[in-house]
Amino acid sequence: MHTIHTSPFFHTSNNRTPQLHLLIMSDTTKPTYHYWAGVASRGHYLFYTLGYNGKLDDIIVKGDQPYPGTPEWASGEGFIQSKMGQLPVLTDEGDVSIGQGRAILNYLCKKFSIGQDLSLADYGKSEELVEQANDIHNLLGKAHYGADRTVSMNEIFASGGPVEKVLNAYEDHVGGAVAPGHCCFAAALNLLVRLEPECLAKNPKIKAFYDEIQANEGIKTVNERCPYPYFKRNSN
Numbered sequence: 001m002h003t004i005h006t007s008p009f010f011h012t013s014n015n016r017t018p019q020l021h022l023l024i025m026s027d028t029t030k031p032t033y034h035y036w037a038g039v040a041s042r043g044h045y046l047f048y049t050l051g052y053n054g055k056l057d058d059i060i061v062k063g064d065q066p067y068p069g070t071p072e073w074a075s076g077e078g079f080i081q082s083k084m085g086q087l088p089v090l091t092d093e094g095d096v097s098i099g100q101g102r103a104i105l106n107y108l109c110k111k112f113s114i115g116q117d118l119s120l121a122d123y124g125k126s127e128e129l130v131e132q133a134n135d136i137h138n139l140l141g142k143a144h145y146g147a148d149r150t151v152s153m154n155e156i157f158a159s160g161g162p163v164e165k166v167l168n169a170y171e172d173h174v175g176g177a178v179a180p181g182h183c184c185f186a187a188a189l190n191l192l193v194r195l196e197p198e199c200l201a202k203n204p205k206i207k208a209f210y211d212e213i214q215a216n217e218g219i220k221t222v223n224e225r226c227p228y229p230y231f232k233r234n235s236n
């Protein structure tokens, strides 16, 4: 779709009839996020942050890349990869082409003015939550690719295990205004809940925080658009 922007500038040189200058801009000037569509995985942190802040449709998602492990992916042809041969990648006007999910999150938060007016203390809390979400992602990745996935997933969700440790550690630290870090942390919680639906039951404050985020319309849209869990609970 094209939007026609009229310029108030009329060209009058050489005594010619004034001409209305038209500048034609396209929706393709939106930033484009290159990542597999429909999968709740690394993109979830960005989507939760944009969704909660009503910016989900301010980017284009290009999600039809081949999957790693296929010859098409190995060829690297016909789609974009990061400098490290990975996804996600964000492309934007001005020759912007950046990899690293965290860099893309920061770039779009800056571009869309999300969380830019936080106090220094709240900024610190938000950053901590972003990193904690990343640690949860790495924990899930390690268990997912463990020698016996069922065993390693059982271990992380076990009583006294690493998931319980994180939830207990943050039980008193998810309050206040919802900053980008809160959105990323809620996205990580969503990945946990998809694997173990009752995993928040012993942490009432985190559960209440999670439910509040889930009630947001933008977050509901993200979940609808990403129905497939990347991480699996069992080996088969």
Ligand SMILES: N[C@@H](CCC(=O)N[C@@H](CS)C(=O)NCC(=O)O)C(=O)O
Binding pocket: 041, 042, 068, 085, 086, 087, 088, 099, 100, 101, 102
């Ligand atoms: N540090 C990078 C890691 C990106 C990453 O691991 N991407 C995975 C998919 S989630 C990938 O492209 N895997 C395919 C490959 O490495 O060949 C980030 O945070 O964006």
